[in-house]
Amino acid sequence: MEQFSKQYYSISEVAEIFKVKTSKLRYWETQFPHLMPKRRSSGIRKYTPEDIEKIKVLIQLIEEKGLTIEGAKQAINHRGEAKNVNTPLINQLTEIRQFLQGLREDLGE
Template structure:
């Protein structure tokens, strides 16, 4: 059975089956796309908010005792809950971060380097500085930035203690 399509540019007759088949193909493509990306999940890079879901990460790091002299890059990355590539990138971007390297080229982070990483993490992820802004802040006065960071951490410890005390009452 042929049906004349008045709205097609050529005015050629189409069958009903062809138009129904084309509509079914479009529906199938839409459902496949819906299955490929489930609702609520975005593709691509995660936002900083999603990456720093744990605001007390620095507090947790302060509780960890650094008993070893050197830490590998994978250990440091798991401490900060980031990828090793991000640690390497921060090493290239920030002059204060200078981990020791062995003959093989593996990075060995000292306690001082981990403290610098805490400061960089605080500026970038918690205070939301850009890379350039954090570099400038550290270049202007590294000691002032470190002192401010330590004061914030001390105040957060006091706040945590007070909230625990309040909960016990």
């Protein structure tokens, strides 16, 4: 994650970082449930560095790769599913590898 000097950023600061309009950031909040900046009691958004990283991913998917909002949603969901599916598989393969290495040592190879 990139280093940010502040704990919280305003919507206009975030818009400036990514060279987008604040209305786009507000719209993305309605479309991507994982993007929910904190709000003051007055309703003013406070973006954390983690929120900014999420926006960075959206910029890459939508602005740079040209995905639609729906396409970006699917890509984000697919990333989450891939992590959940691959972790048990990787653990299982690691156990099998350790077992085979143990057999190899027992056989003196």
